[in-house]
Structure formats: structure tokens, C-alpha cells
Amino acid sequence: MFLKMIILLILKLVFIVNADIINLDSKNSSDLNLINTIFDIFGANEECPGSTKEAFISNNTLKHLRIFVQNTSSSGLRKYNYFQTNELANDPDIDFKKNTMLYVGGFLDSPIFPFASIMGAAYENSGYNVLLLDTNTFTTVEYPRAARFMRPVGMHTAKMLVDLTAQGLDPKKLEIVGLSLGGQTASFIAKNYRLLTGMSVSRITALDPAGPCFRNLGPEDRLDKTDADFVETINTNIDEFGMAAPVGHVNFYVNGGENQPGELFWMLCTSFCSHIRAYTIWTLALRYRDAFVAIQCDSVQQARNKNCFDRRPVVTNVLGLNINKTNEGIFYLATTNTPPYFLGKKGMRKQHDFYLSLTNSLNEKDVIKM
Ligand SMILES: *[C@@H]1O[C@H](CO)[C@@H](O)[C@H](O)[C@H]1NC(C)=O
Ligand SMILES: *[C@@H]1O[C@H](CO)[C@@H](O)[C@H](O)[C@H]1NC(C)=O
Ligand SMILES: *[C@@H]1O[C@H](CO)[C@@H](O)[C@H](O)[C@H]1NC(C)=O
Ligand SMILES: *[C@@H]1O[C@H](CO)[C@@H](O)[C@H](O)[C@H]1NC(C)=O
Numbered sequence: 001m002f003l004k005m006i007i008l009l010i011l012k013l014v015f016i017v018n019a020d021i022i023n024l025d026s027k028n029s030s031d032l033n034l035i036n037t038i039f040d041i042f043g044a045n046e047e048c049p050g051s052t053k054e055a056f057i058s059n060n061t062l063k064h065l066r067i068f069v070q071n072t073s074s075s076g077l078r079k080y081n082y083f084q085t086n087e088l089a090n091d092p093d094i095d096f097k098k099n100t101m102l103y104v105g106g107f108l109d110s111p112i113f114p115f116a117s118i119m120g121a122a123y124e125n126s127g128y129n130v131l132l133l134d135t136n137t138f139t140t141v142e143y144p145r146a147a148r149f150m151r152p153v154g155m156h157t158a159k160m161l162v163d164l165t166a167q168g169l170d171p172k173k174l175e176i177v178g179l180s181l182g183g184q185t186a187s188f189i190a191k192n193y194r195l196l197t198g199m200s201v202s203r204i205t206a207l208d209p210a211g212p213c214f215r216n217l218g219p220e221d222r223l224d225k226t227d228a229d230f231v232e233t234i235n236t237n238i239d240e241f242g243m244a245a246p247v248g249h250v251n252f253y254v255n256g257g258e259n260q261p262g263e264l265f266w267m268l269c270t271s272f273c274s275h276i277r278a279y280t281i282w283t284l285a286l287r288y289r290d291a292f293v294a295i296q297c298d299s300v301q302q303a304r305n306k307n308c309f310d311r312r313p314v315v316t317n318v319l320g321l322n323i324n325k326t327n328e329g330i331f332y333l334a335t336t337n338t339p340p341y342f343l344g345k346k347g348m349r350k351q352h353d354f355y356l357s358l359t360n361s362l363n364e365k366d367v368i369k370m
């Protein structure tokens with residue numbers, strides 16, 4: 001098991017390093033083929049046959065499904081497994097009168113990696129109880145199997161939340177934040193929670209929810225707006241690690257949703273870098289509450305084409321906790337290429353779009369020669 005994890009991690013590193021040399025014409029580059037080859041070793045092809053077949057977690061393995069309670073200001077990070085929900089509810093850093101955020105990581109992720117703790121800290125600052133779901137045992141397998149295991153993981157996590165509900169957790173004060181594969185896991189948690197209690201979780205925030213093994217499935221088998229009272233998606237790599245369909249109530253397509261601007265000159269960042277940009281932007285949006293102003297589009301294609309600027313009337317929404325939930329739909333979010341990424345209201349106008357304005361300025365002269 002451990003050896004397998006190491007091999008997967010090494011593969012992932014190789015994959016990231018090679019992805020670093022991807023160029024603008026990514027669709028045709030040989031680098032992309034290399035990425036796809038490595039991705040296929042993970043088995044994460046789009047067809048993903050069999051991924052909805054039954055998956056089962058034995059009682060003995062359930063002890064590896066854990067929730068960590070994080071409170072940095074009291075230096076708390078206590079771990080509770082599937083069978084310890086009573087102890088969890090009585091943790092000194094849990095107060096169910098407050099809002100609660102449950103963070104669900106992606107493929108190979110773990111609450112001991114920084115993704116979870118940084119997100120947790122951002123929510124702590126907003127006064128939330130912070131719960132970090134540990135799915136590592138179930139995601140540290142070949143990707144298509146991990147995708148398949150997220151269904152029973154979601155079901156069992158829902159059972160934990162049902163136990164916590166009996167101890168005072170209010171689903172209307174519960175937000176589930178899922179990164180990548182975790183965005184799909186969040187869906188299975190919420191679906192099962194509703195099945196068991198008849199109540200919906202108040203909010204799911206899906207950060208570039210995983211596309212491979214999910215993008216061709218129906219609403220019962222992937223994230224959907226019917227999963228919670230409010231579902232939002234932040235889409236940053238829709239054709240590769242993420243999914244293109246606008247499955248939430250509000251769906252942000254950051255810089256068109258597929259390629260994010262990189263820090264180096266005019267180069268786009270790699271697929272993986274684009275994928276996790278959703279995470280980075282969300283954590284920043286928790287701090288800069290009204291800074292990520294997005295404009296509405298008529299379709300995903302329009303967002304992809306960066307073609308929503310001339311749409312009338314101009315309808316905006318803000319990415320983050322101050323989102324206007326009644327303004328549903330597809331939104332284009334323009335950002336810069338460096339943290340903290342936001343453009344504020346300037347993001348509503350074409351001349352401030354990072355990539356469009358950069359390529360415009362590079363090609364300002366009528367004639368270039370070399
Ligand atoms: C990419 O490759 C496809 C098929 O090989 C071709 O039809 C298309 O024109 C190419 N695109 C670019 C931008 O070169
Ligand atoms: C697993 O545990 C539950 C109770 O926690 C019990 O109802 C069930 O029968 C157990 N299943 C097996 C296969 O032991
Ligand atoms: C986290 O710890 C701080 C300091 O002890 C405390 O004030 C705060 O209420 C705790 N947070 C929660 C959610 O219990
Ligand atoms: C949210 O959007 C709706 C529809 O555009 C608008 O009527 C409403 O005033 C907005 N709410 C806030 C708080 O801005």
C-alpha cells in the first residue's frame with residue numbers, strides 16, 4: 001500500500017514537471033500527449049468504464065475514514081474516525097451554534113497536506129468550525145477506482161454527519177468545500193445526507209470538480225445543483241482535470257475555464273496549475289470578499305471564447321461568500337496572472353482581460369519582422 005502510494009506520488013511529480021513545458025497550443029503539443037500517457041497510467045481516461053459499479057468499504061477499513069477538527073488558534077488538530085462521532089461532537093473546538101465547513105480533498109490528498117489546513121485557516125478566520133475529511137486511504141489507488149470509492153465514502157461520511165446532526169450540527173449551517181475529486185465526493189456526501197435525513201446541506205463549493213470518470217455521467221452520479229440548497233462551481237481546467245458542464249446554481253469560468261495565465265511572461269500555466277487555481281482563488285476570495293467580480297455569459301462556449309464582455313445587459317456576480325445566490329448561471333471571471341489575482345470591477349471590461357490585453361499589446365505593431 002505504502003509502496004503504491006510512493007509510486008503514484010512519483011508519477012504525479014513526473015507529470016507535473018513535464019506539464020511545466022506545455023506551450024500555448026496545448027491541444028496539439030506533444031507535451032499534452034505525454035501528459036495524457038501519464039494520465040492513462042493513472043487510468044483516468046474519459047470513458048472510465050465500470051466506475052459506477054458497486055464499491056464497498058468493510059467495517060474494518062472504515063476506521064481509516066476520519067474527520068480532523070482544526071483550530072489553529074487553540075493549536076487543535078484532533079482526529080476522529082468513523083466510529084468516533086460522539087467524541088468529535090464534544091471536541092473543545094466544536095461549537096455547532098457556529099457555521100461549519102467540511103473540506104474534502106482530491107485525488108491522493110490528505111488533511112496533513114497544506115491544501116486542507118490553509119483552506120481551514122481561511123474559514124477559521126470567518127468564525128467557522130473547521131472539519132477536514134481524510135479520504136486518503138480511498139484516493140490513494142488508481143484514479144478510476146478512487147472515483148468509484150468516492151460513492152461509499154460519501155455515503156459513510158453522510159452517516160457521520162447524520163450522527164453529528166443528532167448532536168447539534170445544523171445542515172443549514174454546513175458548507176462542504178471540495179477540491180477536484182473532492183468536489184464529486186462532496187456531491188455523494190450531500191446526496192446521501194438527504195437520503196438519510198430528508199434535509200439538504202446548505203452549500204457545496206466545488207473547486208474545479210473532477211471531470212475524468214464523471215463528466216459523461218448523469219446528475220445522480222456526479223455533482224449537481226440538486227445536491228444542496230446552493231451549489232457553486234469554480235472552473236479552471238474544464239477539458240482536462242475538471243468538467244465543462246455548468247452543474248451548479250452559479251458557475252464561474254475563470255479566464256474561460258480551461259487555461260489559466262501563468263506567472264511567466266505570456267505563458268499559460270500547466271493543466272495541473274490551472275486545475276488548482278480554483279483552490280487558490282477561493283482561499284483568496286475568503287479574504288478579499290468583493291474583489292472577484294464576474295460577468296454573466298449565455299453559454300459555456302461564450303465563456304470559453306472570452307466573449308461575454310459585450311453581452312447586454314451586463315449582469316455581475318461576485319465569487320466568494322458574498323455571492324448573490326439569486327443570480328444563477330454561467331459567469332466569466334477575468335483575473336491577473338499573479339496572486340492575489342483579482343481585478344475588481346475592472347474585470348468587467350475587455351481591455352483589462354489579462355490574456356486578451358497581453359496578446360493585443362504583443363501584436364500592437366502592424367508589421368513585425370525578424
Ligand atoms: C490540431 O490538430 C488537429 C488534428 O490533428 C488539426 O485538425 C488542427 O487544425 C490542429 N490545430 C492547430 C491549432 O494546429
Ligand atoms: C458493520 O457494522 C455495523 C454497525 O456498525 C453492523 O450493523 C454491520 O452488521 C457490520 N457489518 C459487518 C459485515 O460486520
Ligand atoms: C478556536 O480557538 C479559539 C481560541 O481558543 C477560540 O476562541 C475559538 O472559539 C475556537 N473556535 C471554535 C470554532 O471553537
Ligand atoms: C441579486 O441579484 C438580483 C437579480 O439580479 C437583484 O435583484 C438583487 O438586488 C441582488 N441582490 C443583492 C444583495 O445585490
